[in-house]
Amino acid sequence: MDLELRHLRTIRAIADAGSLTKAATALGLAQPALSAQLKRIERALGGELFERGRFGVRPTALGEFVLARARIVLPAVSGLQEEAERFNRVWQDQRGFRLGATHGPLLGGLVDRLAAAHPDRPVSTYTAWSERDIAGQVADARLDFALIGTCGASTPPENERLVWREVARDPVFVMLTTGHRLADTPEIELADLADEAWTDVPGDGCFGDCFTAACARAGFTPASVYETDTASCVHLVQVGRAVGLCRATFPPTAGIVTRPLAGAPLYWRHLLGWHPETYAHDTAAAVFAHARAAHAEAAARSESYSAWLAAPGTAAPGSAAEQHP
Known part of the structure; x- marks a missing residue:
């Protein structure tokens, strides 16, 4: 499986919620579906991203590494999309x-x-x-x-x-x-x-x-x-x-x-x-x-x-x- 932006958003949502149950609710998914998706992401990245415990989940060392990159990549992509849309509007207005x-x-x-x-x-x-x-x-x-x-x-x-x-x-x-x-x-x-x-x-x-x-x-x-x-x-x-x-x-x-x-x-x-x-x-x-x-x-x-x-x-x-x- 190739890593996609939606996978990074899923990892970030889990870390922000601190719980698979809360993250599933925020993402509009059933918890079993989110758990299965997380396992696929972890296999693609080569290791566990979160430790599961009685009080929820917390990032592993690999998880912290991936989260640090995700918090750079996701805003950058959102900014790129917004700038591209603004550019296109201006370009459409000026095009002959x-x-x-x-x-x-x-x-x-x-x-x-x-x-x-x-x-x-x-x-x-x-x-x-x-x-x-x-x-x-x-x-x-x-x-x-x-x-x-x-x-x-x-x-x-x-x-x-x-x-x-x-x-x-x-x-x-x-x-x-x-x-x-x-x-x-x-x-x-x-x-x-x-x-x-x-x-x-x-x-x-x-x-x-x-x-x-x-x-x-x-x-x-x-x-x-x-x-x-x-x-x-x-x-x-x-x-x-x-x-x-x-x-x-x-x-x-x-x-x-x-x-x-x-x-x-x-x-x-x-x-x-x-x-x-x-x-x-x-x-x-x-x-x-x-x-x-x-x-x-x-x-x-x-x-x-x-x-x-x-x-x-x-x-x-x-x-x-x-x-x-």
């Missing part, structure tokens, strides 16, 4: 937010809102094209939150280890140069863009396959698709080299208009994820509320999205339905 996100307009809005609401807590960010990379880092507690998107109703990565909540659900819009023949069209049929080259940002989800399937339903196969970073997508659209696929919240950009696709053949779910057994779980409700507010602000800045939302029969972005792991 570690956000991982794919490239999009919501990350900046969320950072701004968190920094304004918690000026004394640092906010750090990590961005990647891979939703799986970001979700994996949150699952391994290297990041606190994942702000990613999924195409349609597809399952987010690390779904068994993380809690996911839907921030919003947006239609996918198309970006056109302001000189494009359809730039003034309020809503564009996907088939009317059959002869165009396309550009969008990369990812490891199913968006590319969903886009190809939508084009097939519209009666064509995309001639070419340039997968590149956001700045390059914008440039290709501005110079008329391609039309771009974008989230409806894409911010106003010089030389570009964004327009909805008729029938909303593609949509994008913005998701916030965190590990249910980490510190992030305690702040998740507040972070989620900030993410929702950041999305609402981004949507309001887009004239085309605001017009689409205001159109008769158009549903507002999706509700914050929780995705259970």
